[in-house]
Amino acid sequence: MKQNEPIVDMITRFTNIINGLKGFDQKFTNGELLSKTLRSLSKDWNSLRMLIENTKDVNTYPLEGLYGILMTDDLNSAETSEKTIKSKEEMKEPPKRQIALKLTNVEGSSSMNMNDEELDNLALLVKK
Structure with a gap:
């Protein structure tokens, strides 16, 4: 197997070699094929x-069954490395600025004139 080669490519290459050898009347047991694949x-x-x-x-x-195990592990390791790369990229990004709302006082109104419902809405807005 080549370094950083996807397991599917290795399995395809291995199968092509085995099929070529079978064309020359070379016979392999399941144990031999499994051992050669693992090696x-x-x-x-x-x-x-x-x-x-x-x-x-x-x-x-x-x-x-061996091919299934190898492909599943290859897929899981690819997803894990992708998540690791994304998290590293996120760590490099500067924090995003957040916009704060300005408080303005409209003439003729004050917080004292607000009813309970308006105060609850304002409190809910502040919590968000």
Whole structure:
């Protein structure tokens, strides 16, 4: 597997190689294909590779199941890294300025002349 290569590209390349070898009457067991796939993963996949090798029976586990696990992990790690990049970008942005409302006094009115409903509305506006 190439560094930073999407897992789908690696699986496609691996499948093309295996199909080419099958054309030359080369036969592989499911365990051999699974082992070769796990060995071909880059160092970024070490933790998942060790987990699969220690928890699954390599000889009976379906190759499609392994591909599903690898693609799911690749998708999850891509989403996580995307969220990390967004949060770093947000941290770099300066804080946005907020606009404050100016208080003006209209002639002939004062806060003393406000009824309870107007005061409640003003309090609600201030809370927002």
